[in-house]
Amino acid sequence: xxxxxxxxxxxxxxxxxxxxxxxxxxxxxxxxxxxxxxxxxxxxxxxxxxxxxxxxxxxxxxxxxxxxxxxxxxxxxxxxxxxxxxxxxxxxxxxxxxxxxxxxxxxxxxxxxxxxxxxxxxxxxxxxxxxxxxxxxxxxxxxxxxxxxxxxxxxxxxxxxxxxxxxxxxxxxxxxxxxxxxxxxxxxxxxxxxxxxxxxxxxxxxxxxxxxxxxxxxxxxxxxxxxxxxxxxxxxxxxxxxxxxxxxxxxxxxxxxxxxxxxxxxxxxxxxxxxxxxxxxxxxxxxxxxxxxxxxxxxxxxxxxxxxxxxxxxxxxxxxxxxxxxxxxxxxxxxxxxxxxxxxxxxxxxxxxxxxxxxxxxxxxxxxxxxxxxxxxxxxxxxxxxxxxxxxxxxxxxxxxxxx
Numbered sequence: 106x107x108x109x110x111x112x113x114x115x116x117x118x119x120x121x122x123x124x125x126x127x128x129x130x131x132x133x134x135x136x137x138x139x140x141x142x143x144x145x146x147x148x149x150x151x152x153x154x155x156x157x158x159x160x161x162x163x164x165x166x167x168x169x170x171x172x173x174x175x176x177x178x179x180x181x182x183x184x185x186x187x188x189x190x191x192x193x194x195x196x197x198x199x200x201x202x203x204x205x206x207x208x209x210x211x212x213x214x215x216x217x218x219x220x221x222x223x224x225x226x227x228x229x230x231x232x233x234x235x236x237x238x239x240x241x242x243x244x245x246x247x248x249x250x251x252x253x254x255x256x257x258x259x260x261x262x263x264x265x266x267x268x269x270x271x272x273x274x275x276x277x278x279x280x281x282x283x284x285x286x287x288x289x290x291x292x293x294x295x296x297x298x299x300x301x302x303x304x305x306x307x308x309x310x311x312x313x314x315x316x317x318x319x320x321x322x323x324x325x326x327x328x329x330x331x332x333x334x335x336x337x338x339x340x341x342x343x344x345x346x347x348x349x350x351x352x353x354x355x356x357x358x359x360x361x362x363x364x365x366x367x368x369x370x371x372x373x374x375x376x377x378x379x380x381x382x383x384x385x386x387x388x389x390x391x392x393x394x395x396x397x398x399x400x401x402x403x404x405x406x407x408x409x410x411x412x413x414x415x416x417x418x419x420x421x422x423x424x425x426x427x428x429x430x431x432x433x434x435x436x437x438x439x440x441x442x443x444x445x446x447x448x449x450x451x452x453x454x455x456x457x458x459x460x461x462x463x464x465x466x467x468x469x470x471x472x473x474x475x476x477x478x479x480x481x482x483x484x485x486x487x488x489x490x491x492x493x494x495x496x497x498x499x500x501x502x503x504x505x506x507x508x509x
Contacts, residue, residue, distance in 0.1 A: 115224050116142025117149075119217060127213055129182070129206050132198040136160065144200070151178055156196040159184045163193050165210055167203045182206050185214045189221065231293055237262065237315040241323055244371055245272065245378040255371055264313055264371070271334060272365040272377035273324040273341075275303060275348070276385055277357055280319040284357055299355075306348045323378065326364075334367045335427075338401045345397040361385050364399040366421070387412065401425055403478040403486075410489050422493045429476045430497065439494050441469045442481075446491040450484065 116133045120142040123131050130144035138156040140148050154176050159166050165185040173179045180200045187195040197217050199206040240258045244250065259266050277284070277299075285295040300314050303324055313325040328334045345362045352360050363384040365377030384398035384405060391408050398405055400421045409418050429435065441459060445466065448455040456466040470481045479486040 117146075119220050119224075120144060122220060123213060123217065126216070127199070127209060129209065130180075130200040131213070132200065133187075133217070134196045134198070136194060138196075141195075148178070153178060153196075153198070155179055155184060156198075159186055159196045160193055163188075167207065169203050183210050185210050187214065187218055187221065189218070189225070194221075230297070233262075234293065234296065234315065237313065238317065240264075241313075241315045241317050245317060245323065245375050248375055250372055259371065262313075266372070267370045269328045269330065269334070270312075270325045270368050270374060270377065271328060271337075272368070272374060272381050273307065273326050274363045274365075274378070274381045274385065275322040275324070276361040276363075277320045277322070277352075278359040278361070279357075281316065282319055284355070287356065302351055303348065306351065307344050325374065328367060331367060335401075335424075338364065338399055341399055342397055349396070359396070361388060361396045362398070363388075366400060383412075407479075407486060407489055410492075419493070419496065422489075423497070426477060426490075426493060426497075429473070432476075436498075438469055438473055439498060441466055442473055442487075443491060443494055445470060445481070446487055450482070450487060 120131060120133065124144060131142075132140050132144070132148065132153065133142035134153045134156040135141050138153050138160075140151050140153050143149050155166065155168065163186050165183055167183050168179060168181055170181055173181055180198075181203060182198060182200040183203055183206050184196050184198045186193045187197055197214055199210060199213060240262060243254070243258065255266065258264070281295055281299070282292060285292045288295070290298075296316055299322060300316070303322055304310055304312065304314050307324055307326065309324055309326055312327055315323060317323045326337070328337055341364050348362070349360055352358075363381040365379070365381035365384075368374045368377040380400070381398075384400075387393070387405065387408050388396070388398060393404060395404070400406065401424070403425070406421060406425055409421060412418075423430075429438075432438065441455070441461075444459050445452065445455040448458060452466055452470070453463055456463040459466065473479075473490075474481050477490065479490055481487055
């Protein structure tokens, strides 16, 4: 059933707005005939019995000097029903000589109904936004989700549970409250402006996006498959650059953005969020020059090995080096690189042990460098790739022998 709470809470604002275009005093009553807004504030809270007659007939009723004698607290004028959808939810009273106010009745009725609908829609949008924020906090900040509660949220918000997604974080660097105050914009309106901007630039119109803190926006970007994820990571950086430029135009500077790993369902999406958060944390710790991060970046991966040597971390390396490991000559390139490392990164000695020309080895090392973005003259970079190849080739040979 349609309620009139929105009109009750904002009745005096509506009255002030109407007073700017109407030369006549007005009153607003609710479904019970109580005055909730009036040009004369002293009448607010008193009962207006004739409003019930208007609600019953759902037609304008004229109150002339003769008719008002039948009632208390009634002034001459015209009373018109206020409708929302198929329900009459209140009454607008226009006070004055009925002959003078009647021509204004339809205009003012339409205007009040329009304002009421805007208020109602704003309330619905605000309710949805707050529910979405609570849902985002519930899913992303909890490692273990309650199945029944998750399904309830999912049904209420029409969010599929089993869908591949990645969590994108947009860290604004300052609270949205500060930005809203500087532009004299209501906080909720500022939030919606930024959410709309994020969804537009990340081509995520139908994806869930919300604030999770006053300084942080999260976007649940849908992906079709692991391959689609790899392709999207190539676009992510360019989209994030465009967003940062747009934010700067809004005087929002020093933002940071990160993309998490792929998740198969809402029950594991918190891992994608935590992975994206970890990238932002690493950026502060190691003072990265860039402000956009994802796991297909060597600067990021080279620091992860210092943070975490779990299976999860090594899976990032496997993804990063995937293109390299799929080359037809991968095993030959890997053999050359490992020999290069085992001979103290001396090209001449490694080439000699491989029975190839020094220039051939240099060519192959350059090829690896271009494919992986690592610096083969850096001991640190080379050591990480060497350890990865040792692990990868060990698993490869193990699987190969098991399949014989």
